[in-house]
Amino acid sequence: MPQTAHFYSWPHTLTDWAVIQAMERAGCPECLRDLPALQAALVSLLGAAVRLKTVFDRQGDIESILATATETACENAGGSAYVTLCKASAAATRQSLASHARAYYEHRADQQLNDLGPDDGHSDAERREIATWLRALIEEAKSDETHTRALQQQLAAMRRQLAPAVHAARRRAARAYWAKFAENWIDDTIFADSPWPSVESRLARIDSAWWWRRFLPALQSPFRRGQPTEYFLHQQMPQLRSVASQPSQKKVLAGVVDDWRETMGADHFGLLSPVHHSTLEPRARDKARDVAEWFDRLVPAYTSNGQVRLAAADALRRHLAEIDPQPFDPTGVSSSSFWEHSDN
Numbered sequence: 175m176p177q178t179a180h181f182y183s184w185p186h187t188l189t190d191w192a193v194i195q196a197m198e199r200a201g202c203p204e205c206l207r208d209l210p211a212l213q214a215a216l217v218s219l220l221g222a223a224v225r226l227k228t229v230f231d232r233q234g235d236i237e238s239i240l241a242t243a244t245e246t247a248c249e250n251a252g253g254s255a256y257v258t259l260c261k262a263s264a265a266a267t268r269q270s271l272a273s274h275a276r277a278y279y280e281h282r283a284d285q286q287l288n289d290l291g292p293d294d295g296h297s298d299a300e301r302r303e304i305a306t307w308l309r310a311l312i313e314e315a316k317s318d319e320t321h322t323r324a325l326q327q328q329l330a331a332m333r334r335q336l337a338p339a340v341h342a343a344r345r346r347a348a349r350a351y352w353a354k355f356a357e358n359w360i361d362d363t364i365f366a367d368s369p370w371p372s373v374e375s376r377l378a379r380i381d382s383a384w385w386w387r388r389f390l391p392a393l394q395s396p397f398r399r400g401q402p403t404e405y406f407l408h409q410q411m412p413q414l415r416s417v418a419s420q421p422s423q424k425k426v427l428a429g430v431v432d433d434w435r436e437t438m439g440a441d442h443f444g445l446l447s448p449v450h451h452s453t454l455e456p457r458a459r460d461k462a463r464d465v466a467e468w469f470d471r472l473v474p475a476y477t478s479n480g481q482v483r484l485a486a487a488d489a490l491r492r493h494l495a496e497i498d499p500q501p502f503d504p505t506g507v508s509s510s511s512f513w514e515h516s517d518n
Contacts, residue, residue, distance in 0.1 A: 184408035184458065185229055190221040191461040192396040194468050199395070200388035203381045205497055210472040212493055215486035217469075219373045224393070227364050228402045232355070236442060239351050240344050247343035251336045259332060263325040270318040277311040344441055352403075352444035359397035362390060370503035376494040403443040407451065408458050410434065428452075 194217055206212050248256050333340070365374045378385045414434055418427040425433070431451050439445035469476040476482050495501055 184462075185225055185402075185405040186221070187462045187465050188405045188408075188458065189225045189228070189402070190217060191465050192402075193217050193221045193224060193393065194465060195396050196389055196393035199392035200384065203377060203384045203389075205380055205494070206490075209493070211476075211486040212490045214469050214472045214476050215483070215490040216373065216377075218483065219487060219490070223365065223368070223372070223374055224360070228359050228397065229405065232444075233442065236348060236351055236444075239347050240441060243343045243347035244340050247340045248333060248336050251339040252332060256332055256336070259325065259329050263322070263329050266318070266322040266325050270315070270322040273311070273315040273318045277308070277315045280311055281308055348441040348444075349446060352440075352446055355444065356446070358394075359402055360390075360394045362386075371491075371495070371501075373490065373494060376498045379500055380494065380497055403439075403445055404449060404454060406443045407431070407435070407439065407445065407449055408455065410439075411451065411455065 197213075197217060202213055203216075206216060248260075252259075365372075365378075368375045377389075411431075414430050415427060417423060418425065418430040423430070428451070432448065435445045435449055439449075466477050473482060473486060476486070
């Protein structure tokens with residue numbers, strides 16, 4: 175498949191495809207009719223907003239949820255012994271950092287005195303005393319570090335023993351989180367917290383009928399038929415193919431894909447059901463080709479020239495700001511967002 179410079183991630187390309195599908199169903203908003211460059215920029219900026227809300231925000235959420243599930247499972251399964259060891263390890267780490275910092279700064283101070291030469295007012299006896307004191311600080315720091323590492327090794331060994339309980343807890347937490355979005359990846363409130371000057375907020379004010387009655391329902395449709403986090407399977411496929419091609423690998427590619435889906439894919443990306451990569455990949459390639467053709471049909475070189483995309487995005491923002499019935503936030507709160515500054 176020929177790839178343009180603009181193609182650099184499957185989540186990027188496939189969310190753009192979903193927004194294009196929604197635009198084609200809803201039609202172009204009246205305020206952008208006969209403005210193809212602004213239509214292309216609208217799809218790019220809305221695609222960035224959708225990616226942030228449906229994929230990347232939720233990835234951030236799941237990392238925190240899995241970390242909490244891990245620690246809770248360890249505390250429940252390990253009991254007071256685990257809690258005590260955790261506290262001891264944390265205290266030892268703080269002590270080790272403090273002693274290393276003290277030794278470093280005292281050593282730097284001593285170096286500065288030495289740089290002054292023999293006329294700094296310190297006798298040889300004082301210098302020997304300072305050197306002895308510094309050696310003691312360094313030995314103390316080394317001792318603290320050794321103690322910390324011993325406790326960390328004990329903690330790691332205990333966590334390995336608790337691994338089955340941790341794995342089960344993480345899987346339950348991940349499934350509970352991702353199941354919330356299984357049937358409803360995009361709802362009517364997806365852009366509720368968008369900044370006042372964002373493209374999506376301005377469009378909702380400029381053409382509310384188009385936004386609420388036509389575009390958002392059309393955008394929800396492709397996300398009901400599939401899982402946005404499948405996009406990450408496509409992103410991962412080159413590495414999975416490399417794993418499957420290793421001489422020591424006993425599983426074929428389908429088995430390697432399923433192993434990844436059952437672990438990283440399920441927990442971190444919400445791929446809770448088996449996936450058929452051999453079916454999904456050709457479809458994804460077709461969608462990527464359609465996306466590039468759609469953009470370049472509206473604006474030649476749009477997918478390959480970053481300056482063209484930036485100019486179109488800037489023109490779209492200026493145009494919407496000029497026709498926005500409420501261009502300024504009445505609350506006076508200034509805000510910004512990831513997609514306001516994106517050239518996607």
